[in-house]
Amino acid sequence: MTVADEELAEQRARDTVRAPATRPRRVAGRLLAKGRGRAGCALLTLIFLLAFAGPYLTRWGYTDKDFTAFLAPPSADHWWGTLQTGADVYAVTLRGMQRSLIVGLLAAVVGTALAAVVGAFAGYFGGWTDRSLTWLTDLLLVLPAFLILAIMSPLFAGGQWPVFVLVLALFLWMVTSKIVRNMTVSLREREFIQAARFMGVPPTRIIFRHVLPNMSSLLVVDATLNVSAAILTETSLSYFGFGIQPPDVSLGGLIADGARTAVYAPWTFWFCAGLLILTVLAVNLVGDALRDALDPASHRDGGAR
Amino acid sequence: MAGFLARRLLNYLALIVVATSLAYMLAASALDPRSNYEGRNPPIPPAVVDARLSDLNLNDRVPLLERYLTWGGGVVRGDLGRSVTGGSVGEDLGRRVGVTLRLITIGLVLGSVTGVAIGACAAVRQYGAFDRLSTGLSFGVLAIPTVVLANILIIAAVRFNEAVGAQVFLVSGEATPGLQGGPAAALLDRAQHLVLPTLSLSLSLVAIYSRYQRNMMLDVLGADFVRTAMAKGLSRRAALTRHALRTALVPAVTYFAFTFGTLLVGTTFTEKIFGWHGMGEQLVDSISTNDVNTVAAISCLAALAVLLAALASDVLHAVLDPRVRAG
Numbered sequence: 001m002t003v004a005d006e007e008l009a010e011q012r013a014r015d016t017v018r019a020p021a022t023r024p025r026r027v028a029g030r031l032l033a034k035g036r037g038r039a040g041c042a043l044l045t046l047i048f049l050l051a052f053a054g055p056y057l058t059r060w061g062y063t064d065k066d067f068t069a070f071l072a073p074p075s076a077d078h079w080w081g082t083l084q085t086g087a088d089v090y091a092v093t094l095r096g097m098q099r100s101l102i103v104g105l106l107a108a109v110v111g112t113a114l115a116a117v118v119g120a121f122a123g124y125f126g127g128w129t130d131r132s133l134t135w136l137t138d139l140l141l142v143l144p145a146f147l148i149l150a151i152m153s154p155l156f157a158g159g160q161w162p163v164f165v166l167v168l169a170l171f172l173w174m175v176t177s178k179i180v181r182n183m184t185v186s187l188r189e190r191e192f193i194q195a196a197r198f199m200g201v202p203p204t205r206i207i208f209r210h211v212l213p214n215m216s217s218l219l220v221v222d223a224t225l226n227v228s229a230a231i232l233t234e235t236s237l238s239y240f241g242f243g244i245q246p247p248d249v250s251l252g253g254l255i256a257d258g259a260r261t262a263v264y265a266p267w268t269f270w271f272c273a274g275l276l277i278l279t280v281l282a283v284n285l286v287g288d289a290l291r292d293a294l295d296p297a298s299h300r301d302g303g304a305r
Numbered sequence: 306m307a308g309f310l311a312r313r314l315l316n317y318l319a320l321i322v323v324a325t326s327l328a329y330m331l332a333a334s335a336l337d338p339r340s341n342y343e344g345r346n347p348p349i350p351p352a353v354v355d356a357r358l359s360d361l362n363l364n365d366r367v368p369l370l371e372r373y374l375t376w377g378g379g380v381v382r383g384d385l386g387r388s389v390t391g392g393s394v395g396e397d398l399g400r401r402v403g404v405t406l407r408l409i410t411i412g413l414v415l416g417s418v419t420g421v422a423i424g425a426c427a428a429v430r431q432y433g434a435f436d437r438l439s440t441g442l443s444f445g446v447l448a449i450p451t452v453v454l455a456n457i458l459i460i461a462a463v464r465f466n467e468a469v470g471a472q473v474f475l476v477s478g479e480a481t482p483g484l485q486g487g488p489a490a491a492l493l494d495r496a497q498h499l500v501l502p503t504l505s506l507s508l509s510l511v512a513i514y515s516r517y518q519r520n521m522m523l524d525v526l527g528a529d530f531v532r533t534a535m536a537k538g539l540s541r542r543a544a545l546t547r548h549a550l551r552t553a554l555v556p557a558v559t560y561f562a563f564t565f566g567t568l569l570v571g572t573t574f575t576e577k578i579f580g581w582h583g584m585g586e587q588l589v590d591s592i593s594t595n596d597v598n599t600v601a602a603i604s605c606l607a608a609l610a611v612l613l614a615a616l617a618s619d620v621l622h623a624v625l626d627p628r629v630r631a632g
Contacts, residue, residue: 135320142324144607146570150592151328151335151600232450236574239452240589252452259456263463273453281448 030293031286037293040285047279051097060088062095062249071265081267083257093272096251097279099161099244103234104283106165108226111172112219119177120207123184134181137174145171146237153242161244168230176222180215187211217294224287228280235276251276317612321605325380326373328604329597333372336595338363338389361387363597376598380605386598388591394602397587402606404479404583408502409572416507420514421557425550427515428522436519443512451571455505455578462501474501477580502579506571510564517560521553528552551625558621565614569607 031037058079060066065086066078074081080089122133149167156164187193188211196206212219237243238252246253251272258269338361342354358364362375376386385394427436449457462474475481475497484494525531526549534544573585580586584603591599 135316138316138320139324139327141566142320142608142611143327144566144569144604146573147328147588147592147600147604147607148331150589151332153592154335228448235450236452236570239574240577242592255453255456259459262456262460269456269460273457276450276453277445277448280450281444284444284448 027290027293031289034289034292036285037289040282040289043278043282044286047097047275047282048101050275051094051101054094055091055098058088058090060091062087062091063247064088064091071261071268073265074267080271081265083268084261089267089271092249092254093251093275095249096254096272097275099248100231100234100251100276100279103161103165103168103244104227104231106162107168107172107230107234108223110166110169111226111230112176112223114169115173115176115222116180116212116215116219118173119180120184120211122177123181124188124203124207124211126185130181134178137177140171141174143171145233149233149237150240150242153237153245156243157245161248164234164243168233171233172226172229176218176226179218183215183218184211187214217291220294221287221291224283224290228283228287231276231280231283317616321608321612324608325601325605326377329373329376329601330369332597332600332604333369336592336597336600337365338595338597339365341389341595361389361391361598363389376601385602388599389594389596394598397599398584398602398606401582401584401587404581405572405576405585408506408576408581408583409568411499412503412506412572413510413568415503416510417514417557417561419507420511421518421554423511424515424518424520425522425545425553428519428526429545431523439515439519443516446508446512447516449509451505451509451574452578454508455501455575458501458505459578473497476501479581502575502581505579506568506575509571510568513564514557518553518557521556522549525549525552555622555625558618558625561614561618561621566607566611569610 032041055062060078066072066082066088067086069078069082070086071084072078072082074089078088078090080093082088083092118133118137122130122137149171152167193206193210196210197203201209234243234250235252235255238250239256241253241256243252244250254272255269255276258272262269338358339354342349342357355364355366359367362372364372379386383395385398388394388397423439427433427439430436446454459476462476466472466474475494479495479498480491481494481498484491526545528549530552531544531549534548535541539547569585572583573588575581576583576585577589584606587599588603590596591603
């Protein structure tokens with residue numbers, strides 16, 4: 001290699017070093033270029049604003065009861081009406097949304113991280129590690145998640161919702177982990193991984209520095225779609241009384257109560273159900289647009305998950 | 306091939322055994338059947354409660370391992386234990402399995418066939434009006450959880466019945482008890498009960514499959530073999546159904562195994578909300594009544610169902626893809 005070649009190589013290296021700084025901006029540009037991505041992002045921002053800033057606009061807290069208005073229709077005092085207990089629908093719905101958003105986000109991040117680590121270790125090391133981790137993945141796929149979560153629901157009482165997030169995440173990672181494993185198996189034979197291995201970089205470091213960053217787009221999309229999956233699971237569990245436990249509020253519990261009075265008091269059902277649907281829709285739209293933005297090679301729009 | 310199949314079946318069996326045992330251990334340690342006897346008036350003497358619980362193999366004073374071995378010994382002989390009320394779990398579930406299977410089969414067939422058809426049509430005329438409409442609708446449906454969808458359907462049905470002035474859609478149970486009239490009336494009654502649960506179960510399936518099928522179809526539509534098929538004189542219709550659709554079905558079939566677990570959960574919600582006395586309803590009830598043996602039996606059946614779905618998808622894959630048969 002001549003000096004000029006070396007300079008050229010250095011130049012290229014500097015270019016590639018600089019590239020990651022602009023990549024998020026490029027992806028964001030592509031994300032917002034399409035109507036679907038724009039609508040999803042705008043909707044999601046509005047939902048977050050409503051959930052976290054909205055409660056400060058009303059004087060009712062989510063634990064307050066108005067004993068002069070039971071099951072009252074929407075009015076100037078109670079914007080979205082009241083429940084049978086006299087609780088303000090606006091306040092409790094926003095509290096439920098906060099819970100759902102936090103639980104969904106955390107469970108999705110933990111679940112995707114778990115999928116990445118398990119899949120990458122199984123694929124990179126192969127042999128017994130691979131076989132036992134794959135078996136564990138299959139076992140969790142076979143276990144009925146809803147049933148296990150429901151059985152463990154007594155553990156989540158008394159403000160122990162972080163435990164709930166962890167158990168929820170435990171049942172979110174299996175399918176992605178299989179994809180990550182297969183991708184790792186093919187990445188393992190690539191030159192840059194082999195170069196790192198021959199230079200004596202420890203395997204764990206190779207996995208975190210070289211293997212996983214190469215799947216970042218898959219993982220980002222997966223994490224986004226996991227948010228909606230986690231929110232849906234949480235809501236369904238809470239609907240049957242197995243998720244977030246009272247006195248804390250959850251959208252699922254509100255929907256279950258609202259469904260009973262929905263026919264003659266529509267406000268008890270439609271506000272929480274509608275907001276839940278909008279939240280999931282927004283997350284799905286963003287996830288879908290992200291997939292297109294991160295993978296310019298795919299020209300399909302709208303994926304199935 | 307036979308060795309491979311035998312190994313796979315053995316692996317499945319091991320998975321079922323471990324999954325069921327895990328579910329039993331979890332249920333036995335987390336659920337508390339003793340609390341069912343608390344707060345009665347007059348209070349039941351503790352010795353009687355103990356004797357009753359020991360009789361049902363639910364006594365939490367007996368070590369977990371001993372209870373597990375007693376239960377496991379029964380399961381090996383085909384006895385799934387007894388529920389908290391003393392009835393046989395096996396007989397009870399035997400009655401309920403039929404209800405669940407009927408609901409799942411109808412929902413699954415209707416959902417997947419409609420979904421695949423919609424997806425294929427949408428792909429053939431990409432960016433057409435039908436494509437846009439189906440894409441928008443499936444995004445909407447996918448955002449609605451089953452529990453909300455079922456309730457929306459019920460509310461809509463109640464409104465519709467009021468507007469029409471007749472009970473067109475029936476929202477509770479599988480059939481009207483003590484119905485008068487001949488078999489035609491009974492059939493109509495069953496159909497009226499069936500419409501809404503089937504819709505709530507299959508709508509999300511339609512959405513998932515139509516999205517998935519559309520993408521797979523788009524991938525193969527531009528492929529050389531479809532062009533070749535048309536070039537050698539096949540009509541566009543024949544080329545699309547015989548060559549493109551068949552190839553595009555393969556990934557959808559593989560996907561089927563993954564969606565089956567979701568389908569089971571969806572059935573649980575649907576049964577509970579519409580008051581069908583199937584396995585899903587029993588699952589929710591058994592957890593609230595601390596019925597350890599029933600919980601374990603249902604998780605065993607669920608594991609079995611998921612693995613059977615995986616096996617079925619393998620077989621279907623082989624039917625659709627000659628390379629799998631040869632390999």
